[in-house]
Amino acid sequence: MVEEPRPSKDNMEASSAITNYLGGEFVSPRHRGFLSNINPATGEEITTLPASTSDDIDDAVEAAHQAFPQWSSLGKEERAAYLTRIANLLERDQERFALAETIDTGKPLTLSRSVDIPRAISNLRFFASAITQWGSELYEGPGALHATVRPPLGVVSCISPWNLPLYLFTWKIAPALATGNCVVAKPSELTPTTAFLFSKLCQEAGLPPGVLNVVHGTGISTGAPLCKHPKVRAVSFTGGTATGTSIATAVADSLKKVSLELGGKNPAVIFADCDAEQAVATTLRSSFSNQGQICLCTSRLYVERPLFGRFVELLSQRASSLVIGDPLEASTHQGALISEAHLSKVESYISLGKEEGGEVITGGQRVQVSGRCERGSFLRPTIIVGLPPESRVNQEEIFGPVVTITPFDTEEEACSLANSTRYGLAATVWTNSYERAHRCARAIDSGLIWINSWMVRDLRVPFGGMKDSGLGREGGIDALRFFTETKSICFSANESF
Numbered sequence: 212m213v214e215e216p217r218p219s220k221d222n223m224e225a226s227s228a229i230t231n232y233l234g235g236e237f238v239s240p241r242h243r244g245f246l247s248n249i250n251p252a253t254g255e256e257i258t259t260l261p262a263s264t265s266d267d268i269d270d271a272v273e274a275a276h277q278a279f280p281q282w283s284s285l286g287k288e289e290r291a292a293y294l295t296r297i298a299n300l301l302e303r304d305q306e307r308f309a310l311a312e313t314i315d316t317g318k319p320l321t322l323s324r325s326v327d328i329p330r331a332i333s334n335l336r337f338f339a340s341a342i343t344q345w346g347s348e349l350y351e352g353p354g355a356l357h358a359t360v361r362p363p364l365g366v367v368s369c370i371s372p373w374n375l376p377l378y379l380f381t382w383k384i385a386p387a388l389a390t391g392n393c394v395v396a397k398p399s400e401l402t403p404t405t406a407f408l409f410s411k412l413c414q415e416a417g418l419p420p421g422v423l424n425v426v427h428g429t430g431i432s433t434g435a436p437l438c439k440h441p442k443v444r445a446v447s448f449t450g451g452t453a454t455g456t457s458i459a460t461a462v463a464d465s466l467k468k469v470s471l472e473l474g475g476k477n478p479a480v481i482f483a484d485c486d487a488e489q490a491v492a493t494t495l496r497s498s499f500s501n502q503g504q505i506c507l508c509t510s511r512l513y514v515e516r517p518l519f520g521r522f523v524e525l526l527s528q529r530a531s532s533l534v535i536g537d538p539l540e541a542s543t544h545q546g547a548l549i550s551e552a553h554l555s556k557v558e559s560y561i562s563l564g565k566e567e568g569g570e571v572i573t574g575g576q577r578v579q580v581s582g583r584c585e586r587g588s589f590l591r592p593t594i595i596v597g598l599p600p601e602s603r604v605n606q607e608e609i610f611g612p613v614v615t616i617t618p619f620d621t622e623e624e625a626c627s628l629a630n631s632t633r634y635g636l637a638a639t640v641w642t643n644s645y646e647r648a649h650r651c652a653r654a655i656d657s658g659l660i661w662i663n664s665w666m667v668r669d670l671r672v673p674f675g676g677m678k679d680s681g682l683g684r685e686g687g688i689d690a691l692r693f694f695t696e697t698k699s700i701c702f703s704a705n706e707s708f
């Protein structure tokens with residue numbers, strides 16, 4: 212922790228140190244504590260960010276509380292117009308946002324350009340449109356009309372992780388704002404820059420002060436008091452299962468609404484009758500995109516025995532030929548992991564895999580990148596075979612470029628292996644049999660199941676996990692419902708029963 216903010220050295224986008232955005236103003240934290248923001252590809256400090264405390268949270272919640280009456284009384288079309296204006300500004304600036312995202316996360320610039328920032332723009336546009344299409348319900352009964360209306364909750368909190376920073380930040384705040392709430396958002400302390408730049412766009416778009424407030428800091432000192440604040444009516448959280456559980460416990464006595472999008476240990480079930488080339492190509496992406504740091508990434512591959520040897524060989528060849536290096540280079544497929552601490556954690560699972568009897572057939576080591584990235588946190592994509600299903604490496608979320616491959620003999624065994632962890636977020640099934648695809652999709656306990664594909668998204672589709680992967684659903688109408696109260700009003704022609 213440092214006492215003075217430091218401006219950016221290598222990130223021309225955050226030319227000043229990152230500040231909080233409260234009540235429409237850019238302000239330092241009340242207690243003048245600052246954290247270092249490190250570029251994981253170079254190991255160097257990018258800038259500093261506020262180490263906010265409960266006093267800053269109080270200020271942010273108060274600003275949101277003051278803004279709520281006016282914002283919630285605007286028409287849906289007016290709120291949608293603000294979101295569209297912000298989306299247009301983001302589109303104008305998408306190249307500098309992509310660069311900032313890459314510098315914060317270490318992910319390839321090609322990925323920030325093609326996925327992170329375009330999806331953030333789509334999130335804003337989608338909910339700007341969705342809110343104008345969302346009608347109230349009317350039920351006609353004998354002698355009565357029952358109307359269901361959905362007013363906003365008030366002040367809500369949105370807490371997002373580091374792996375898809377602006378993508379998940381906007382995925383939460385867009386439906387919250389569209390439905391008429393005022394938001395206090397906390398991005399991850401590891402990836403604050405695009406949320407900071409986004410708050411500048413909100414000011415440029417003329418978003419009324421206090422409607423969106425962005426408070427930076429750690430989970431414990433900033434996130435925890437935000438969740439507990441008595442005026443915060445809902446917590447929309449994406450992150451690890453342990454953090455989600457502690458948030459649910461912390462807010463249990465205040466009966467806030469809670470939406471939890473948590474960890475995963477996602478299986479791919481690959482039958483011998485599938486298009487093996489396509490399965491390998493897509494599984495390469497589903498395993499190692501964003502260095503395996505997407506909650507939807509595949510981490511346990513179960514391959515039917517007749518295909519097992521060929522599949523392992525093909526995937527291994529392709530994984531070994533991925534280019535690991537400077538995220539700013541166009542030729543790079545794999546950038547840096549989010550931090551040195553996270554890289555050490557992922558490495559500890561590779562060591563554990565060996566202790567548990569596994570064989571590392573691809574990767575397993577750090578990569579020394581030369582030049583400006585020589586102090587970066589890079590790891591080779593890693594494939595482990597020979598691990599029992601109950602091993603810790605097959606049970607615990609690693610959240611890095613590490614997958615295990617295990618053979619199976621029957622469909623029942625495959626589905627049972629897919630279901631053998633505490634998680635249930637996303638699964639893929641590869642087969643040319645329509646009937647088998649249907650059976651497996653029903654048998655596998657997972658909030659999302661892709662047949663012969665991965666990460667094909669439609670923003671109307673409910674998104675979220677079963678078991679320890681979460682509580683509630685985001686996306687489409689589920690998100691609009693989460694951020695609103697349900698009020699049913701009866702108009703009766705006959706007062707007597």
Ligand code: NDP
Binds near residue numbers: 429452
């Ligand atoms: P964390 O749970 O560590 O953190 C997520 C966010 O919560 C961060 O902003 C963090 O702040 C904050 N936070 C930490 N502790 C608290 C607390 N006690 N109270 C309130 N907020 C807190 O997750 P990661 O950032 O490490 O993200 C990786 C995890 O997220 C993986 O488990 C992954 O599976 C999951 N994830 C799930 C997704 C889904 O849709 N299901 C999508 C993407 C990721 P800070 O970073 O500053 O500590």
